[in-house]
Amino acid sequence: MAxxxxxxxxxxxxxxxxxxNDSIGSNSLVFTREEELHAYREMLLIRRFEEKAGQLYGxxxxxxxxxxxxxxxxxxxxxxxxQKDGDQVITSYRDHGHMIALGMSARGVMSELTxxxxxxxxxxxxxxxxxxxxxxxxxxxxxxxxxxxxxxxLAFANKYRGNDQVSVTYFGDGAANQGQVYExxxxxxxxxxxxVYIIENNRYAMGTSTARSTAQSNFAKRGEGFGIPGVQVDGxxxxxxxxxxxxxxxxxxxxxxxxxLEMLTYRYRGHSMSDPAKYRSKDEVQKMRSEHxxxxxVKARLLEQGWASEDDLKQIDKDVRxxxxxxxxxxxxxxxxxxxxxYTDILL
Amino acid sequence: xxxxxxxxxxxxxxxxxxLSKWIKNEGDTVKSGDVIAEIExxxxxxxVEAVDEGVIGKILIPAGSEGVKVNSIIAVLLQDGESADALxxxxxxxxxxxxxxxxxxxxxxxxxxxASAPVPAAPKAxxxxxxxxxxxxxxxxxxxxxxxxxxxxxxxxxxxxxFIMGEEVAEYQGAYKITQGLLQEFGDKRVIxxxxxEHGFAGIGVGAAMSxxxxxxxxxxxxxxxxxxxxxxxxxxxxxxxxxxxxxxPIVFRGPSGAAARVGAQHSQxxxxxxxxxxxxxxxxxxxxxDAKGLLKAAxxxxxxxxxxxxxxxYGHSFEVPKLDDLVLPIGKARIHRRGKDATLVSxxxxxxxxxxxxxxxxxxxxxxxxxxxRTIRPMDLPTIIESVKxxxxxxxxxxxxxxxxxxxxxxxxxxxxxxxxxxxxVVTIAGKDVPMPYAANLEKLALPNVGEVVEAVKAVCYK
Ligand SMILES: Cc1ncc(C[n+]2csc(CCOP(=O)(O)OP(=O)(O)O)c2C)c(N)n1
Ligand SMILES: [Mg+2]
Numbered sequence: 174m175a176x177x178x179x180x181x182x183x184x185x186x187x188x189x190x191x192x193x194n195d196s197i198g199s200n201s202l203v204f205t206r207e208e209e210l211h212a213y214r215e216m217l218l219i220r221r222f223e224e225k226a227g228q229l230y231g232x233x234x235x236x237x238x239x240x241x242x243x244x245x246x247x248x249x250x251x252x253x254x255x256q257k258d259g260d261q262v263i264t265s266y267r268d269h270g271h272m273i274a275l276g277m278s279a280r281g282v283m284s285e286l287t288x289x290x291x292x293x294x295x296x297x298x299x300x301x302x303x304x305x306x307x308x309x310x311x312x313x314x315x316x317x318x319x320x321x322x323x324x325x326x327l328a329f330a331n332k333y334r335g336n337d338q339v340s341v342t343y344f345g346d347g348a349a350n351q352g353q354v355y356e357x358x359x360x361x362x363x364x365x366x367x368x369v370y371i372i373e374n375n376r377y378a379m380g381t382s383t384a385r386s387t388a389q390s391n392f393a394k395r396g397e398g399f400g401i402p403g404v405q406v407d408g409x410x411x412x413x414x415x416x417x418x419x420x421x422x423x424x425x426x427x428x429x430x431x432x433x434l435e436m437l438t439y440r441y442r443g444h445s446m447s448d449p450a451k452y453r454s455k456d457e458v459q460k461m462r463s464e465h466x467x468x469x470x471v472k473a474r475l476l477e478q479g480w481a482s483e484d485d486l487k488q489i490d491k492d493v494r495x496x497x498x499x500x501x502x503x504x505x506x507x508x509x510x511x512x513x514x515x516y517t518d519i520l521l
Numbered sequence: 522x523x524x525x526x527x528x529x530x531x532x533x534x535x536x537x538x539x540l541s542k543w544i545k546n547e548g549d550t551v552k553s554g555d556v557i558a559e560i561e562x563x564x565x566x567x568x569v570e571a572v573d574e575g576v577i578g579k580i581l582i583p584a585g586s587e588g589v590k591v592n593s594i595i596a597v598l599l600q601d602g603e604s605a606d607a608l609x610x611x612x613x614x615x616x617x618x619x620x621x622x623x624x625x626x627x628x629x630x631x632x633x634x635x636a637s638a639p640v641p642a643a644p645k646a647x648x649x650x651x652x653x654x655x656x657x658x659x660x661x662x663x664x665x666x667x668x669x670x671x672x673x674x675x676x677x678x679x680x681x682x683x684f685i686m687g688e689e690v691a692e693y694q695g696a697y698k699i700t701q702g703l704l705q706e707f708g709d710k711r712v713i714x715x716x717x718x719e720h721g722f723a724g725i726g727v728g729a730a731m732s733x734x735x736x737x738x739x740x741x742x743x744x745x746x747x748x749x750x751x752x753x754x755x756x757x758x759x760x761x762x763x764x765x766x767x768x769x770x771p772i773v774f775r776g777p778s779g780a781a782a783r784v785g786a787q788h789s790q791x792x793x794x795x796x797x798x799x800x801x802x803x804x805x806x807x808x809x810x811x812d813a814k815g816l817l818k819a820a821x822x823x824x825x826x827x828x829x830x831x832x833x834x835x836y837g838h839s840f841e842v843p844k845l846d847d848l849v850l851p852i853g854k855a856r857i858h859r860r861g862k863d864a865t866l867v868s869x870x871x872x873x874x875x876x877x878x879x880x881x882x883x884x885x886x887x888x889x890x891x892x893x894x895x896r897t898i899r900p901m902d903l904p905t906i907i908e909s910v911k912x913x914x915x916x917x918x919x920x921x922x923x924x925x926x927x928x929x930x931x932x933x934x935x936x937x938x939x940x941x942x943x944x945x946x947x948v949v950t951i952a953g954k955d956v957p958m959p960y961a962a963n964l965e966k967l968a969l970p971n972v973g974e975v976v977e978a979v980k981a982v983c984y985k
Contacts, residue, residue: 236783237960288783288961299785299960315787316745317717350716351748378717380693386716452693509963519956 202412206480212254212411213471214489216246219270220468221490221497222279223442226269226286226300230446234505235286239300242270244441247467248373249274251414252341255422259336263311263324264343266301267373267440271343275308279500289507296510297518317378318351320344321370325357328368328431339425340368347378349392358431362399365430369421370396372433373408375440380452393435401431408436409465439465523603524573526596528582528589531560531567538562539587540595547605549577551598558584558595573598578605646900648853651815660841668810668842669699669775669831672817673737675847677707680735683821686713686722687739687776696741697777697836723749723774727756727826730770735821740776743792743830749774757826758801773820775829778806779871779921780958782834783965789958791922793870796828797898797931803852804899806830808873810840812896815850823852830898832871855902857909861891864915864979867906867932869895872919872970875951879919879975888983898928906932907940914945915982919975924952946982951975 204212223241230239242249245267253274256262264271272282277293285292286300293303302313311327314320324342331338348354349372361368372392376383383390393403402424406417414436421432439461443450450458475481481489528538539561545551551571558569578599582589589595597608663671677683684707689696691704691714704712715722719740726736740746746753753774761769779791796804803825807813813831820827842848858873859880868876873894880890891909895902910916916936918929929950936948954968 236962237781238784238788285960288964294960296961297786297959297964299783302785302787302960315785316748318748347717350718352718352720379696380689381714381716385692385714510959510961512963512967514961515954515956515959515964515967 202416204412204415204474206478208254208415209471209475209478209480210489212247212250212415213468213475213486214493215250215253215274216411216468216471217489218279218493218496219243219246219250219273221493222273222282222500223269225497225501226283227442227446229283229287229501229504235300236288237299237301238266239286239446240265240267240444241440241442241446242267244461244467245373245375245408245436245438246270247411247414248371248408248436248438249343251411252369252371252418254411254415255418256339256341259309259338260422261309261311261324261327261331261338261340262343263320263327263340264313265317265320265345265348266313266315267345268301268303268313272303272305272308272310275305275310277303277305277308277310279496280503283500283504284507287504287507288509289504290510290514291503291507295514295518297514318344318348318353321348321351321354322357324370325361325366325368325431328361328366328425329364331367332364337426338367339422340366341371341422342368343371343373345378346372346374346376346383346390346392347381347386349374349395350387354395358396358399358401361431362396362401365428367425367428368431369418369425370401370431370433372435373438374435375438377440377444377452379444379448380450382452391435393433396431396433401433403433403435405435405437408438409461409467410470411467523578523600523608524575524598525594526557526569526571526598528560528591528593528595529569530591531562532564535562535591537588537590540582540584540589541566543580543584544568545571545577547577547580551575551577560589571598573600575600575603578603579608646853648900648902649851651850651854651856654843654845659844661844662839663810663814663842664837664839665807665810665813665831666697666699666701666836668814668840669817669836670701670703672814673700673821674703674706676818676821677703677711680821682733683735683737684711684713685737685739686715686726688715688717688741690714690739695739697833699831699836700739719745719748720752723752724756726772726774727752727760727770730757730772730826731760731768733771735771735773737773737775737821740774742781742788742833743776743778744788744790746774746776746792753796753802753826753828754799758799760801761825762801769824770826771824773817773823773827773829775817775820776831777833777836778830779832780834780953780965780969783960783962784958785960786957791830791870791920791953792828793830793898793920794922794926794928794931796830797901797928799899801826802899803827803897804830805852805897806870807896808835808868808870808894810838811842811848812850812856812894814842815848816852816896818847818849819852822849827852830870835871835874850896853897853900853902855905856894856896857905858892858894859890861889861913863889863891863913864917864983865891865893865906865909865913866917866919866975866979867893867895867929868919869898869928870921872921875970875972875975876919878972879979882972882976883979886980886985888979888985890979895928901931903932903935903939907936910936910940911943914943915979916944916948917951917975917978917982918948919951919970921953921969924950924955927952946984949978949982951978 281293328340407413542559575598726738757770780789933948
């Protein structure tokens with residue numbers, strides 16, 4: 174695989190590099206103590222939740238496909254910190270982290286993973302298909318790229334209603350090659366729709382690296398032809414994500430149309446639980462983990478600033494583990510859906 | 522000679538219109554392209570342009586006339602030196618009258634004709650039987666996965682125009698390992714990893730096929746071929762017909778179809794019935810490894826677009842496959858999996874797993890079932906089914922797809938039409954339940970057909 178410029182430590186320091194001339198440098202990269210602690214706890218919850226989901230999959234309690242978000246936590250957490258109530262979120266099958274960040278209950282997510290009646294989709298959706306009207310989470314989509322048009326439609330509805338809500342539409346580097354993405358870009362730009370497109374560039378689509386799948390691997394530039402501003406963001410640094418998100422969301426809320434954020438990130442685990450991930454070296458993974466881990470970065474800052482002690486962090490870890498353990502217990506004890514559910518929810 | 526200006530047809534459906542306004546008057550000189558009148562159709566107001574040069578000699582239909590028939594004469598244009606006096610009004614009127622009935626007459630026979638003209642019968646294609654396997658041929662145990670891989674490798678060795686493309690087919694060796702080793706043997710010119718862009722690469726495959734190459738397009742699963750179904754149906758299936766036979770698309774679209782295990786609503790759909798509707802496609806859905814191999818080889822050689830539906834669960838199943846240099850089986854021929862006399866059971870693909878278990882249970886209860894593996898969904902081997910039904914008088918079909926307009930529904934219809942007198946009981950079709958595939962383990966099981974249902978159905982048609 175060709176080494177990626179943008180992944181090098183030096184360029185990762187830059188919070189967000191404008192692909193166009195507009196700068197987002199005005200945004201401070203400094204988090205308050207509360208923000209650092211919040212980000213840490215949220216990211217840790219996602220990490221521990223996903224580790225548990227991986228274990229349960231290994232035990233056969235979770236079936237089908239299961240795509241873990243480990244390594245990418247800073248992206249959803251940073252974005253979430255910049256959103257406000259009423260904004261919508263939509264993503265692919267790699268969706269557990271998004272739901273946890275949106276405050277959907279760990280029990281509800283885990284029970285859906287085990288296919289039980291307490292799951293967010295009553296056990297009928299599974300790992301890839303969860304939704305929450307209450308939290309503005311529109312799924313959970315299994316067809317690569319499909320959510321991009323749908324997210325653009327959520328933005329369309331916002332504009333139609335004249336509210337100031339923003340659609341936060343996530344998709345992967347692989348999805349970014351689908352035709353409907355560009356059909357959506359064109360209409361979003363044409364109609365100035367309030368949608369932030371977040372390309373979670375974790376460098377691989379299943380076993381295919383971006384170098385092997387795309388002629389233009391600077392995804393922030395993918396909207397250029399439509400006049401959509403785009404920036405590359407260090408997606409391993411939650412502060413950089415938040416800063417870029419502030420800028421992009423403000424742009425959308427101001428009625429200026431869509432915005433693209435390319436999040437440079439990395440997934441530590443295989444594509445799904447059944448992927449041996451032989452297409453990349455252990456070293457590559459190890460290097461990301463040891464040098465760019467989103468959690469370790471926050472942890473180091475918290476300790477350095479004296480904003481938290483090792484004991485404080487241990488306490489956070491314990492709290493988080495308790496939530497996750499509780500969700501796992503619940504999700505295994507919870508009964509399967511009643512058989513009558515087979516024929517419900519097909520039509521209204 | 523004066524030139525007649527006719528009421529134009531301004532849409533494919535227009536039969537008459539209103540001549541709302543004359544822009545030019547008698548005596549005006551017009552040249553080609555000048556607007557001479559306005560007419561109103563049921564859809565719009567349109568301008569009528571002059572085609573020829575000359576002087577408007579006579580206006581025959583006054584402005585404001587409604588119901589002016591297409592092709593009737595609305596004015597007469599005088600050429601150089603001609604005078605309006607040359608036109609006798611009665612003659613023009615006569616001509617107009619003559620024109621209108623003429624149009625109607627011209628229409629009438631067609632209208633009558635289309636009602637009564639016999640539609641030619643669809644030609645019956647002769648399909649050869651399976652080749653004889655020479656006595657003493659060695660049988661080797663092989664998974665469906667290996668059989669498919671070998672079929673592609675053999676055809677790629679045989680014909681340099683055959684290549685494969687799709688997501689993860691090369692370096693990853695196939696998402697389900699069907700293309701294992703192909704990149705190593707044939708190189709990256711012929712084993713091509715694509716981005717996740719099904720609509721695009723399916724179209725590229727069809728284009729390459731139109732120019733005479735023989736692509737195998739792998740869909741990671743057929744659920745994702747929904748992104749590409751336009752090219753499968755509109756481009757691949759119809760080109761031969763639309764080009765009057767000049768060019769077609771010798772292409773194979775292959776990949777797993779149907780439910781795997783708990784992969785949810787968007788990843789579990791069976792497309793057998795969908796593609797079976799499309800003239801211009803062949804649709805194959807094998808069960809055994811031998812059929813997978815022999816039919817995939819046939820599909821690659823076939824000059825037509827073939828949709829080749831595999832099944833993720835069957836990939837790992839092992840079967841005996843005759844060890845032959847070139848095992849090619851006929852597309853369009855069903856295989857009698859087991860002979861029997863009491864009832865006919867028809868299935869295909871993974872449906873056969875339910876059918877086979879049911880047959881074994883029914884045997885214990887003294888019911889002797891004839892089991893037919895369709896293998897090809899289109900063109901369908903109805904004669905084999907009908908012949909069997911004539912013998913048994915009872916028919917049950919099994920498939921995993923949705924129940925409405927299922928493959929079984931089609932079979933039931935044809936059997937009712939062609940062998941009604943032989944039936945001793947109504948045909949029963951078993952399919953997946955009429956619901957999106959649920960994720961929960963208990964619901965997924967209920968959504969799929971099960972062996973008990975098949976056993977019960979066969980007993981029911983036997984009144985046992
Ligand atoms: C239309 C479609 N094609 C193929 C697939 C199979 N598939 C599922 S995920 C995936 C890779 C997507 O990669 P990317 O967009 O980078 O997202 P990531 O998994 O890295 O989050 C593929 C090929 C699918 N689900 N949908
Ligand atoms: Mg990716």
